[in-house]
Amino acid sequence: MSKLVGTPVKRREDARLITGHGNFTDDVRLPGQAYAEILRSPHAHARILSIDTTAAQAMPGVVKVYTGQDLAGRVGTVPTAWIPPASDLKQVPHAVLAVETVRYVGDGVAMVVADDPYIARDALDRIVVEYQTLPAVTDQREAMAEGAPQLHADAPGNVALHWTVGNDTDEVFAQAEVVVRQEFRQQRLIPNPMEPRAATAQYLSATDELTVWLTTQNPHIHRLLLSGILGIPEHRLRVIAVDVGGGFGSKIACYPDEVLVAYAARDLNRPVKWTEDRREHFMATTHGRDHYEEVELAGSRDGVLQGIRVKSYANMGAYLSTAGPGVPTILFGLIVNGAYRMPVASSEVFGVFTNTTPTDAYRGAGRPEATYIIERMVDLFAQTIGQDPLEVRRRNLLRADEFPYTNPFGLAYDSGNYHAALDQALTMVDYPAFRQEQAALRAQGQYVGIGFSTYVEMCGLGPSQVAGAVGFQGGLWESATVRVHPSGKVQVFTGASPHGQGEETTFSQLVADQLGIPIDDVDIVHGDTARVAMGWGTYGSRTMVVGGAAISTAVDRVIEKARRIAAHMLEVSPEDVVFEDGVFHPEGVLDRQATFAEVTIQAYLAWNLPQGVEPSLEASAYYDPTNFTYPFGTHIAQVSVDADTGEVRVTKYVAVDDCGPVVNPMIVEGQVHGGIVQGIGQALYEGAVYDDDGQLVTGSFMDYTMPRARFFPQIETAHTVTPSPHNPIGVKGVGETGTIASTPAVVNAVMDALSGFGIQHLDMPLTPEKVWRAMQQVQDEQ
Amino acid sequence: MNNQDTVQVTMTVNGRTRVEQVEPRLLLAHFLRDHLGLTGTHIGCDTSQCGACTVLLDGQAVKSCTVLAVQADHQAVTTVEGLGQRGGLHPVQQAFWDKHGLQCGFCTPGVMMTAVGLLQQNPTPTSEEIREGLDGVICRCTGYETIVRAVAEAAAVMAGEAGPSAAAANE
Numbered sequence: 006m007s008k009l010v011g012t013p014v015k016r017r018e019d020a021r022l023i024t025g026h027g028n029f030t031d032d033v034r035l036p037g038q039a040y041a042e043i044l045r046s047p048h049a050h051a052r053i054l055s056i057d058t059t060a061a062q063a064m065p066g067v068v069k070v071y072t073g074q075d076l077a078g079r080v081g082t083v084p085t086a087w088i089p090p091a092s093d094l095k096q097v098p099h100a101v102l103a104v105e106t107v108r109y110v111g112d113g114v115a116m117v118v119a120d121d122p123y124i125a126r127d128a129l130d131r132i133v134v135e136y137q138t139l140p141a142v143t144d145q146r147e148a149m150a151e152g153a154p155q156l157h158a159d160a161p162g163n164v165a166l167h168w169t170v171g172n173d174t175d176e177v178f179a180q181a182e183v184v185v186r187q188e189f190r191q192q193r194l195i196p197n198p199m200e201p202r203a204a205t206a207q208y209l210s211a212t213d214e215l216t217v218w219l220t221t222q223n224p225h226i227h228r229l230l231l232s233g234i235l236g237i238p239e240h241r242l243r244v245i246a247v248d249v250g251g252g253f254g255s256k257i258a259c260y261p262d263e264v265l266v267a268y269a270a271r272d273l274n275r276p277v278k279w280t281e282d283r284r285e286h287f288m289a290t291t292h293g294r295d296h297y298e299e300v301e302l303a304g305s306r307d308g309v310l311q312g313i314r315v316k317s318y319a320n321m322g323a324y325l326s327t328a329g330p331g332v333p334t335i336l337f338g339l340i341v342n343g344a345y346r347m348p349v350a351s352s353e354v355f356g357v358f359t360n361t362t363p364t365d366a367y368r369g370a371g372r373p374e375a376t377y378i379i380e381r382m383v384d385l386f387a388q389t390i391g392q393d394p395l396e397v398r399r400r401n402l403l404r405a406d407e408f409p410y411t412n413p414f415g416l417a418y419d420s421g422n423y424h425a426a427l428d429q430a431l432t433m434v435d436y437p438a439f440r441q442e443q444a445a446l447r448a449q450g451q452y453v454g455i456g457f458s459t460y461v462e463m464c465g466l467g468p469s470q471v472a473g474a475v476g477f478q479g480g481l482w483e484s485a486t487v488r489v490h491p492s493g494k495v496q497v498f499t500g501a502s503p504h505g506q507g508e509e510t511t512f513s514q515l516v517a518d519q520l521g522i523p524i525d526d527v528d529i530v531h532g533d534t535a536r537v538a539m540g541w542g543t544y545g546s547r548t549m550v551v552g553g554a555a556i557s558t559a560v561d562r563v564i565e566k567a568r569r570i571a572a573h574m575l576e577v578s579p580e581d582v583v584f585e586d587g588v589f590h591p592e593g594v595l596d597r598q599a600t601f602a603e604v605t606i607q608a609y610l611a612w613n614l615p616q617g618v619e620p621s622l623e624a625s626a627y628y629d630p631t632n633f634t635y636p637f638g639t640h641i642a643q644v645s646v647d648a649d650t651g652e653v654r655v656t657k658y659v660a661v662d663d664c665g666p667v668v669n670p671m672i673v674e675g676q677v678h679g680g681i682v683q684g685i686g687q688a689l690y691e692g693a694v695y696d697d698d699g700q701l702v703t704g705s706f707m708d709y710t711m712p713r714a715r716f717f718p719q720i721e722t723a724h725t726v727t728p729s730p731h732n733p734i735g736v737k738g739v740g741e742t743g744t745i746a747s748t749p750a751v752v753n754a755v756m757d758a759l760s761g762f763g764i765q766h767l768d769m770p771l772t773p774e775k776v777w778r779a780m781q782q783v784q785d786e787q
Numbered sequence: 788m789n790n791q792d793t794v795q796v797t798m799t800v801n802g803r804t805r806v807e808q809v810e811p812r813l814l815l816a817h818f819l820r821d822h823l824g825l826t827g828t829h830i831g832c833d834t835s836q837c838g839a840c841t842v843l844l845d846g847q848a849v850k851s852c853t854v855l856a857v858q859a860d861h862q863a864v865t866t867v868e869g870l871g872q873r874g875g876l877h878p879v880q881q882a883f884w885d886k887h888g889l890q891c892g893f894c895t896p897g898v899m900m901t902a903v904g905l906l907q908q909n910p911t912p913t914s915e916e917i918r919e920g921l922d923g924v925i926c927r928c929t930g931y932e933t934i935v936r937a938v939a940e941a942a943a944v945m946a947g948e949a950g951p952s953a954a955a956a957n958e
């Protein structure tokens with residue numbers, strides 16, 4: 006019966022996107038719209054002594070200038086929505102415009118609304134702000150030290166949260182034959198979706214309704230938060246995300262500027278549009294990663310892993326972003342044992358305030374950080390005991406017969422065949438030949454390396470009871486409504502909010518197959534709180550896992566209702582009716598049948614419905630996952646390191662991922678490619694740098710290296726398929742696997758290339774300069 | 788808009804003559820988006836690095852965020868809207884669709900215009916040459932692999948070597 010699922014159906018999103026008819030937030034044009042610009046702090050930490058807006062206000066074309074003082078008492082502060090349990094989290098208020106103190110470069114100070122965007126920009130220059138600068142601190146460990154500048158009176162020592170999890174590791178570590186220790190720096194990254202954030206708001210006074218077009222991954226979460234902050238009842242507030250140009254986590258958070266635009270539209274009774282420029286994105290959109298980790302791994306001399314303990318210092322930035330506190334804790338600390346059998350493990354996390362842009366989810370969110378350390382540690386362990394990293398992996402990877410596996414933190418890994426993925430990846434490289442060639446090249450002063458990443462990650466978080474237990478201030482179920490129109494055409498309303506992942510296509514594949522109707526008869530509606538029932542959006546690779554399961558469940562309900570009507574039409578009992586390829590017929594009888602369309606029209610005419618069946622054909626489902634899902638796989642990177650320049654080139658890249666059944670191989674491959682390149686971006690190129698005063702030195706595409714086409718070889722992908730028992734369609738999620746797996750694969754490969762130099766570890770990004778210096782230093786010492 | 792400081796520009800945009808009063812400092816990208824409502828041309832940066840804004844100016848691919856509208860006076864501009872529409876897609880558009888050369892689609896108009904420019908200069912590029920030729924664009928979603936495939940496919944189609952699948956896919 007399955008016809009479309011599993012095939013590379015071309016994307017229906019593309020028709021509008023390739024012809025210039027995408028509808029991104031900045032494309033929204035409303036009659037009489039005004040334009041907002043935000044004046045941002047040039048200082049990392051300063052007291053605002055005065056703000057003089059007179060000159061700006063007097064400019065022709067300027068509608069209004071707002072400061073924090075103007076808004077105090079009118080607009081609430083922006084809260085965090087993730088409060089990890091027993092973490093002593095400090096809820097510090099984030100004012101939508103700073104009132105007394107600015108705490109990072111980019112903190113909003115004033116907003117101009119003008120008739121023209123260029124005038125709004127000009128007016129920013131006429132606002133005079135007198136600052137008294139304060140000492141700033143940007144590094145989380147320095148921020149915790151005695152005498153460091155303090156950001157918030159309520160957070161002594163700048164500690165935003167302190168969270169521990171796991172079991173007692175002391176005995177295992179005391180008795181272990183081998184303990185490997187390493188400190189890691191996982192640098193700060195800047196998400197940089199190609200579409201900057203934007204908001205356009207319109208208030209209709211006649212109906213007292215506010216509509217906000219927004220670059221968001223989760224319109225309903227935004228509506229809930231905006232409603233609370235602005236004091237606008239939820240049923241008078243509509244959030245619309247039509248086309249969103251990538252998010253990667255950075256469009257989850259509710260931001261002060263979005264609140265401001267919505268506020269101004271109502272205040273001025275005029276549409277207001279704001280679009281950040283890239284410079285603003287760098288400073289005012291949440292960043293990702295930025296951890297220090299001190300890691301210890303215990304094992305036996307013959308290669309059995311026995312335990313891991315991790316102490317992590319996460320930079321939260323100046324305030325706690327919407328999902329920020331959950332990322333370095335729940336999404337990281339619970340899975341630091343990776344794909345390996347490990348009797349004991351513990352994580353201790355400090356979340357620390359610094360004078361930097363707040364951090365939040367960035368593709369993978371916590372799991373890349375966890376995967377990076379365990380995959381690096383396994384290599385270091387192998388090196389220490391003199392074994393091949395591949396052998397250590399083979400020995401310690403969970404076997405297929407060990408699932409479900411409860412890890413030391415209590416996570417129940419659903420299903421897996423980690424060895425099969427590894428074996429498949431090894432068919433795509435010639436490992437023994439590579440080792441031979443490596444040795445031969447090394448003799449000629451050329452350095453190549455190979456790196457493995459045998460990862461597991463967790464997606465599709467839920468059930469909501471668990472969301473509550475881990476402090477997420479929301480549910481993690483997803484909604485779906487399947488509405489069959491009288492003519493048999495179907496509209497599906499999903500609370501997920503795809504923004505590049507292609508679910509308008511993949512959801513349609515699911516529905517068309519399940520109903521046995523052509524894909525063109527199915528339409529997917531998302532991203533509009535007025536059309537779609539409450540849902541939780543798209544992040545954490547949950548869209549197909551949870552959103553897809555919701556849709557599938559709702560379609561089942563539609564079919565069940567239709568079956569009763571069909572049975573009535575066919576004059577048999579519902580249990581005797583089968584539904585195949587869009588047709589209902591009595592079991593074993595093919596010449597008496599009712600098509601889906603015939604049943605549908607009867608459902609609407611309602612002239613002769615069976616007793617107890619209501620008219621119409623529509624069903625909803627609110628699917629709450631039974632558990633997380635755990636995609637896994639093996640990535641292998643081969644690199645060369647130029648001995649003269651330190652430049653690393655990825656020469657071959659192989660990815661075998663298991664995300665359960667593949668709904669659309671073309672789209673899944675695209676997700677994997679994109680993720681891998683983003684992860685290699687962290688390994689080799691990207692990194693946000695603040696100077697000692699808290700200025701973001703890497704504040705544009707000129708200073709922050711984005712991965713470009715010429716950096717990469719062709720990426721080779723393959724899949725194994727191990728369905729997850731944790732959801733009805735068996736899928737595990739694929740949006741983040743590439744990013745999670747690729748970073749350690751490449752760093753392991755570079756360290757392998759440099760192994761002859763006796764360099765144990767280099768922190769990312771492995772830029773030519775860093776690699777060259779490290780090689781140079783070793784040579785100088787020799 | 789302050790009228791006293793505006794100048795008149797005349798441009799042929801997607802085959803249609805447009806006469807507008809603009810500020811001399813107005814960027815071509817903003818002119819296309821805000822004055823003409825051609826929102827297919829996107830703006831992804833402010834340092835001329837991402838290529839999302841790429842259009843054809845008298846047939847040459849240029850980043851419209853680095854050109855003033857007045858500099859394009861009396862020239863012909865082609866934006867993604869003018870490249871092709873459904874029923875008459877340009878081979879580059881068709882190839883991006885067929886080969887999954889886009890995800891969020893934000894970079895896509897600029898990447899496709901860059902590809903058109905690239906194929907004008909080198910109708911038969913190798914995949915390395917395609918990767919080099921795309922150096923002026925940033926795509927955060929695709930990892931570039933499918934973009935490279937799409938450009939190669941478009942080159943093949945434009946060179947008349949279209950396999951039946953490519954030709955048949957034209958909708």
Ligand code: FES
Pocket residue numbers: 829830831832833834835836837838839840841850851852853
């Ligand atoms: S917007 Fe023109 S290059 Fe980025």
Ligand code: FES
Pocket residue numbers: 199250251505888889890891892893894895925926927928929
């Ligand atoms: S498709 Fe999203 S940036 Fe290229």
